[in-house]
Amino acid sequence: MASGPVSGERPDASATTRRRRRVGWLGGSFDPVHEGHLAIARLAADRFDLERVLLVPAPRPPHKPDRMLAPAEARLALLEVATADDDRLEPCDVELHRDGPSYSVDTARALRERLGEDVDLYFVIGADTLVDLPNWYRIDELCRLVTFCAVTRPGSPLDASPMAAVAGEEAAARIRAHLLETTPHPASSTAVREALLRGETPEHVPPAVLAAIRERGLYSEGGASSRSTSGT
Numbered sequence: 001m002a003s004g005p006v007s008g009e010r011p012d013a014s015a016t017t018r019r020r021r022r023v024g025w026l027g028g029s030f031d032p033v034h035e036g037h038l039a040i041a042r043l044a045a046d047r048f049d050l051e052r053v054l055l056v057p058a059p060r061p062p063h064k065p066d067r068m069l070a071p072a073e074a075r076l077a078l079l080e081v082a083t084a085d086d087d088r089l090e091p092c093d094v095e096l097h098r099d100g101p102s103y104s105v106d107t108a109r110a111l112r113e114r115l116g117e118d119v120d121l122y123f124v125i126g127a128d129t130l131v132d133l134p135n136w137y138r139i140d141e142l143c144r145l146v147t148f149c150a151v152t153r154p155g156s157p158l159d160a161s162p163m164a165a166v167a168g169e170e171a172a173a174r175i176r177a178h179l180l181e182t183t184p185h186p187a188s189s190t191a192v193r194e195a196l197l198r199g200e201t202p203e204h205v206p207p208a209v210l211a212a213i214r215e216r217g218l219y220s221e222g223g224a225s226s227r228s229t230s231g232t
Helices: 035-047 072-082 104-115 139-145 161-167 169-176 189-197 207-216
Strands: 021-028 052-057 089-091 119-126 146-152 179-181
Touching: 021 035, 021 104, 035 052, 035 089, 035 119, 035 146, 035 179, 052 072, 072 089, 072 207, 104 119, 104 139, 139 146, 139 161, 146 169, 161 169
Parallel strands: 021 052, 021 119, 052 089, 119 146, 146 179
Antiparallel strands: none
8 A cells, every 4th residue: 555644644844845055155366275265165154054165266357457377277176175175165167168257147147057046146255345346247136146245354344335225225134144254364375375486385275285286386486376476
């Protein structure tokens, strides 16, 4: 005889209702990745109960047009090394095969296509980015596609009012409700590159990442990204 629920018995809610998946997204140059990047990604995973956080290297960030970066494939490879021991962190190449300018709204669309419509995207950004956020390309659409998570210092005021004027008070309220309060990490990609250029051992770089950098000859005299060390 076929088995089934007893007459009048309610089915398990988990069988009929599926919680939307939560995936984080942290972008940047990652030139190179350091412990500060990883700390922010892990904090976001803990704070917002994310199943994973995607670390998305930019091919050439528009705000750093004159700086030579290490090759994109090398930065992605270093991210793979850095995240190998944490299943919650995952390198993502979604921006590396795109022609033309790389806009966040395009990345959000591409991630939704990859991950499925049952995913809520949590976009981790620096609080200092908020002042310029209203000027981002198609910011109204981006607000519908992601939840912004602003990294800020504990107790620091955060002004989300410019977003209210562009995308509505609800969007601004969501930003205020998703703060990542943390003490600034001393790690700096600039400091890492400068130390390597001097032939020194940099601080705040996972040992496996440092070994991979040296194996590839990155950031050394004459190596990739050695001609300019501005930026982070």
